[in-house]
Amino acid sequence: MRTLAVDLGERSYPIYIGRRLLERSDLLASRIRGRQVLTVTNETIAPLYLQPLQDALKDYHTRSVVLPDGEQYKTLEVMNRIITALLERRFDRSSTLLALGGGVVGDITGFAAACYQRGVDYIQLPTTLLAQVDSAVGGKTAVNHSLGKNMIGAFHQPRCVVSDTATLDTLPARELSAGLAEVIKYGLIRDPEFFFWLEQNMSRLQRREGEALAHCVQRCCENKAAIVAEDEREGGTRALLNLGHTFGHAIETGLGHGQWLHGEAVAVGMQLAADLSARMGWIAASDRERIESLLLRAGLPIRAPSSLAGERLLELMAVDKKAREGALRLVLLQGIGRAVIAGDYDRSALLATLGGARMATRVA
């Protein structure tokens, strides 16, 4: 087992990475403060991992809520179902929620924990690569609104993150790829050595070799923990983690949530960011090619869907929460491993990048 720490003063917490950790009741017990534990999961994950987890927690008063599976259920209404379950079972302020699943389960459960009686504990038990390397770490919780993703949420740190890499054995290939998009992101924004490692080891990750996956999850969590420790509430540096996300959210909103996986949209978003950066001469054309190539080898799309024309994408991007009073700021690249937040990019270059997106088709 590998253990990392997210250093946030009194809100600090550990991340545990390793195989079959969901059965380790000692890990959970050390981070659960009360006796009431509600596990939130979805219909896909419940048959696989819910029972072993509940067995490990037999000393607690445990209950569970099983949500339908999919991004389209990451809504205020579904969050309210979790609240109703807590109230019906008379769970009090010392309760702990467990988020067993991918990013959707983690985000909605974390937000329910943030709001329930103005805040109770929760623990992230991510079962997808994307959640293990990204969404489960850092305390960003949210639900979607019909006018934009993650528009209703809170910063609420978990008591710990338990990443059981054995759960990745059952992950569909498409979701593994979606997770690899966020993995590649860490290399691009601040870790050129890791980007190089990914170029050397992408086929091992695709084959799900245990050691490669564990190293990958650890390295991503180290990067994310460092960024979060520096900027918990996204006042500055943390926004770099949104590389590809302004474009990506626009694609997800434009298609309707649940059509593309988040990681797929982010992959296209990173390619668009790389393309814009290359058009302005901020990165070399050869770097853009390396990025595209790695994304393709990860099994990811690199072009926006043809239904989303350049102007339409731009309009959707303007709603994004990083838009500050009309001036759209983007995370762009000044090299592999060097991302910057920029408002001073060339508008015509952006239109050219998005125009390119309009004419191409999705490479799946």
Add this chain to the structure above:
Amino acid sequence: MRTLAVDLGERSYPIYIGRRLLERSDLLASRIRGRQVLTVTNETIAPLYLQPLQDALKDYHTRSVVLPDGEQYKTLEVMNRIITALLERRFDRSSTLLALGGGVVGDITGFAAACYQRGVDYIQLPTTLLAQVDSAVGGKTAVNHSLGKNMIGAFHQPRCVVSDTATLDTLPARELSAGLAEVIKYGLIRDPEFFFWLEQNMSRLQRREGEALAHCVQRCCENKAAIVAEDEREGGTRALLNLGHTFGHAIETGLGHGQWLHGEAVAVGMQLAADLSARMGWIAASDRERIESLLLRAGLPIRAPSSLAGERLLELMAVDKKAREGALRLVLLQGIGRAVIAGDYDRSALLATLGGARMATRVA
């Protein structure tokens, strides 16, 4: 104008108290960081104070949302309307929300501000006595759930509180009384001198004499600010502010929200707390009489509605968020000006107190 400070480190903020402060654009300008300002108010308050406020803010990009008036609209669904308004108008993370109204408007607007894009600024502009002395100060925000009041919320401090005491001129008498319940509460929990002042000056407050009201608002805010500074997230002392609230919430839930005013239910709750304390000999019978007498002179009810029998009330109280894993803790009195959080009270005395509640009728 009187100015107080709520001392919370980097989240510190001022409270301004005085007549016609809503027109003081300088006060607001000093605490608004961006350009986009959304005022949230209700149908009762809008015709009285919305236009002058918007006029004072003519240098900003202002919009408004007018909600229906009433506790029954303090829901997640109505909160989502505020979010929708923000998204439709493309308000970004530097936006400020203004809560112009009573406790319901303040609570729901504060919660919308806490959640929108994981947190934007807001300012409290309380127009009821209850909001000016209690709910607008301290950063507790929430909406109700059908199974309990304030079950979904956040701690989110406002940028400032502007209490325009001229708005109390238009307050219905019943709402003035409801505010006086929370006023009396401060005397009971920690300020015996103020309790004595209230006994001397209740008729001046009932006549809405300006100086008496301003002194009253100031003294309450000083008490609340001291408690909040000591215990922002209600880990300990702050729970004393819930004197009468466990009983009161049970009454509100039992009757259905919107039947009684919050302050009315709290008044009965304080009388029940005093009665239980007196039955156990924690306070003198004469103190219980003083409390009842002051509540009556404030125009408040002191008995639970006859429809809520003792057992039913107890059941409703068990859902309250101060119930910790089955053991119901109550805020009780060991004297006027000395409240304590107690789990060691006599159960049979509690049943006797609630039984008394069952047989009596409401004194309105």
